Amino acid sequence: xxxxxxxxxxxxxxxxxxxxxxxxxxxxxxxxxxxxxxxxxxxxxxxxxxxxxxxxxxxxxxxxxxxxxxxxxxxxxxxxxxxxxxxxxxxxxxxxxxxxxxxxxxxxxxxxxxxxxxxxxxxxxxxxxxxxxxxxxxxxxxxxxxxxxxxxxxxxxxxxxxxxxxxxxxxxxxxxxxxxxxxxxxxxxxxxxxxxxxxxxxxxxxxxxxxxxxxxxxxxxxxxxxxxxxxxxxxxxxxxxxxxxxxxxxxxxxxxxxxxxxxxxxxxxxxxxxxxxxxxxxxxxxxxxxxxxxxxxxxxxxxxxxxxxxxxxxxxxxxxxxxxxxxxxxxxxxxxxxxxxxxxxxxxxxxxxxxxxxxxxxxxxxxxxxxxxxxxxxxxxxxxxxxxxxxxxxxxxxxxxxxxxxxxxxxxxxxxxxxxxxxxxxxxxxxxxxxxxxxxxxxxxxxxxxxxxxxxxxxxxxxxxxxxxxxxxxxxxxxxxxxxxxxxxxxxxxxxxxxxxxxxxxxxxxxxxxxxxxxxxxxxx
Numbered sequence: 001x002x003x004x005x006x007x008x009x010x011x012x013x014x015x016x017x018x019x020x021x022x023x024x025x026x027x028x029x030x031x032x033x034x035x036x037x038x039x040x041x042x043x044x045x046x047x048x049x050x051x052x053x054x055x056x057x058x059x060x061x062x063x064x065x066x067x068x069x070x071x072x073x074x075x076x077x078x079x080x081x082x083x084x085x086x087x088x089x090x091x092x093x094x095x096x097x098x099x100x101x102x103x104x105x106x107x108x109x110x111x112x113x114x115x116x117x118x119x120x121x122x123x124x125x126x127x128x129x130x131x132x133x134x135x136x137x138x139x140x141x142x143x144x145x146x147x148x149x150x151x152x153x154x155x156x157x158x159x160x161x162x163x164x165x166x167x168x169x170x171x172x173x174x175x176x177x178x179x180x181x182x183x184x185x186x187x188x189x190x191x192x193x194x195x196x197x198x199x200x201x202x203x204x205x206x207x208x209x210x211x212x213x214x215x216x217x218x219x220x221x222x223x224x225x226x227x228x229x230x231x232x233x234x235x236x237x238x239x240x241x242x243x244x245x246x247x248x249x250x251x252x253x254x255x256x257x258x259x260x261x262x263x264x265x266x267x268x269x270x271x272x273x274x275x276x277x278x279x280x281x282x283x284x285x286x287x288x289x290x291x292x293x294x295x296x297x298x299x300x301x302x303x304x305x306x307x308x309x310x311x312x313x314x315x316x317x318x319x320x321x322x323x324x325x326x327x328x329x330x331x332x333x334x335x336x337x338x339x340x341x342x343x344x345x346x347x348x349x350x351x352x353x354x355x356x357x358x359x360x361x362x363x364x365x366x367x368x369x370x371x372x373x374x375x376x377x378x379x380x381x382x383x384x385x386x387x388x389x390x391x392x393x394x395x396x397x398x399x400x401x402x403x404x405x406x407x408x409x410x411x412x413x414x415x416x417x418x419x420x421x422x423x424x425x426x427x428x429x430x431x432x433x434x435x436x437x438x439x440x441x442x443x444x445x446x447x448x449x450x451x452x453x454x455x456x457x458x459x460x461x462x463x464x465x466x467x468x469x470x471x472x473x474x475x476x477x478x479x480x481x482x483x484x485x486x487x488x489x490x491x492x493x494x495x496x497x498x499x500x501x502x503x504x505x506x507x508x509x510x511x512x513x514x515x516x517x518x519x520x521x522x523x524x525x
Contacts, residue, residue: 060451
C-alpha cells in the first residue's frame, strides 16, 4: 500500500517516460510529477478505477452486501465497527495521491490551446474523486491541498463548501466540452473512459457524465448546500455505463481491478482472503423471496444463486455460512472457465465508474423532488431496473450474454413482485414510499459493485430499511453486526476516522472531535 500523505505532495506523483503504459500507475515518492497531459490523464483515470474496489469493499461490509464467513476468526473492526485511525487509510492516502495527478493535468492545461478537453475531463475526475473522499470523511483538505511544497499542512475545508465547488467543476467542464464538441485526436487517444465512441458522441458522453455526477451531488446535499447552479445541460444524463478500460488483460499488473483484487491472480491462484466472505441474509432477501423474488439476477450475482451460503455480520458460530472458492460471487469453475457476466466478468473486462442504473435512479429521485423538471419518475425507475439487469448480463466485451434479455427479465421481475411497491414504483403511495422504492432498487443494482455508494445512500435516506434491534430482528431484517459496538441509535458507524498520519503531519488542522458513532457527514439523516 502506498503511504503518500499530504505533507509530501511536493514529492508525490507519477514519474513518466515515453514508454510508460496506461496501466503502469506506480508512484515514485522521491520524484516529482513530470510528463505530458496525454500520459498523466489516462493513468489518473485508471488509478481512479483501480481504487473503486477498495471503496466498494469498505461500503459492502457496512451496508449488508457481505459478511465474515464461517471458520475464520480475527475480523476486528469489520464486525465490531470499532474503527481506529489506521483503518481504511488507503482510501485517504490513495485518493490524495491520485488527485495530485489529476490536479497536475488541470494546472498544465488551463487556458492552453488544444487541451480544453483534457482540462474538462480532469475537472470531472477531480469532482468524482473528492466526492468519494468527502462522503467518507466529511471536512477534508481541498483548497490548500495539492499545492506541493507551498502548502504542506493544508487547512481543512467544510464538506458543504467542497460539494459546492465540485458541482462548479462539473459546470466548468460542461462549458468547455460544449465549446469543443468534437474530441481532438490527442484527447481521444488518452480517453480510456469514452474514447472508443465517435468524436462527437465521446464529448456528449462526458457532458452526460458531468451532468449525472452533479445531480448526485445536489440530491445528496439536499438543502444543506447552496449551489451556484441547479440546472442541468440539455444533453441529459448517462444512459449507458461509464467504464474504464485501458487494455485490461490476463497479465500481471494489467488485470481488471475487481478480478485482480477478489478473484484470481494472473497465475490462476485464488486471491487470498476472498474465500472468507459470504453474502448476508439481508441482501439475499431481495433475491430469494424473503423480501423480493429475483432468481434471474441471483443466478448471475452469486456462485450458487439463492442457495449460496450466507451469514449475518459478526456471527462466528458454527451456524456461519462458509465462503466459496475463489469467492461467493464468482460464476464459474476456475480461472479459465467462467460465465463472463455478473459482477466478475473477467480479467479483461472494463471497470465501471458510474452505472446507467444509478443514473436512472438518480433521475427518478430528481423528478420526485422537483430538481429535474421534465420526464417521468416512473419511466426512469423502470429504465433503472432494466439497466441493472443489462449490466449484470453484459459480458467482458460489453455484449449481452447469449440467451439473456434484460428488458424481458426486468419486466418479468416486476410482474413476479406485482404487489410490492419496492419493485413497482406505481404502487408506492406518497413521497416516502416512492423514495424507498427508488433507493431499494438502487441498493440491489449496486450490489458488490459500489458498496460505498449504497452505504452513502443508506446513511442519507435510511433505505433499504434495517431493524437496529438485533435481539428482535431476523438476520434478513438487519444489516447490523451482532458483534457491533456502535452506540448510535441504529447500531451502525457513521463515518471513518481521519488517518493517523494526519495527526502526525498535519496536527494543527485535522479535526480532533470526531466520533465514529455520532459525528455524521453533513448530508446524513
